[in-house]
């Protein structure tokens with residue numbers, strides 16, 4: 001059984017979210033477990049360029065200021081082309097999104113090549129080097145795993161490019177021709193120019209990195225993957241990478257169940273949230289905090305990502321010893 005401290009933002013309060021978040025940190029006392037004399041990685045996702053719903057710097061700053069000058073922000077490069085693909089443009093994006101108050105290290109080096117192998121997983125070198133992490137995650141839908149939280153932030157978000165490539169290697173999209181309306185939104189979206197503007201569109205698997213973006217942008221759900229085999233394979237990889245990323249470390253997890261979107265923060269598309277703000281959670285167990293977060297918004301996620309198996313990452317996390325799904329919810 002793992003304790004998960006929960007700030008319920010649905011309850012009326014005179015105080016704003018930031019003040020209430022500070023109270024959650026105070027009352028849980030979990031940040032006291034972090035040693036201020038050793039390096040502290042604060043793992044964030046600062047949002048793709050154009051995305052509006054990542055965890056805002058105001059919250060991250062509150063955490064950073066409590067941890068002292070050994071703390072720094074970090075994330076890894078992306079597989080797909082964009083500002084987060086290499087370190088210099090990533091650094092600029094982080095500043096533009098308001099995180100300039102703290103040092104930011106790209107954890108897997110200039111182009112995502114800096115990694116250390118842990119249990120067969122290519123973990124970003126900076127993540128490997130730190131003894132402790134505070135993992136700040138935004139809870140939202142995800143087209144492969146159903147939803148993304150701490151496990152996804154660790155597994156995909158702490159891997160170097162080689163690891164991401166491996167995890168995505170089986171998530172190859174397939175066109176359902178009978179549903180396709182030839183609108184070519186997928187062609188315009190694909191960051192690797194892997195889809196042809198033909199009738200019907202054709203996916204070039206030599207170019208496709210399996211990012212699954214086209215699945216999300218297609219308004220007619222005309223692109224899919226074989227969920228049972230391929231999505232499970234990717235999810236199992238994410239969970240295994242998550243376990244490698246935290247091996248031997250002290251970690252605290254903070255999940256924000258606010259600004260809940262259908263897709264992950266890697267999307268530059270601006271879409272309205274799919275549900276009201278629910279709350280913020282803090283715990284020492286990544287599986288327990290994701291289980292508690294998912295339980296709060298299960299209906300919304302099932303409606304937004306009906307083709308997925310959101311529970312699978314929790315089940316696998318328990319199975320391989322990443323954490324427990326037995327949650328003791330402590331309301332603040």
Ligand code: SF4
Pocket residue numbers: 175179180181182183184185186187201217218219220221222223
């Ligand atoms: S976005 Fe969907 S409907 Fe439009 S061309 Fe692509 S697959 Fe077809």
Ligand code: SF4
Pocket residue numbers: 173189190191192193194195203207208209210211212213214215
């Ligand atoms: S999954 Fe879709 S959007 Fe992503 S690279 Fe492949 S074809 Fe392009």
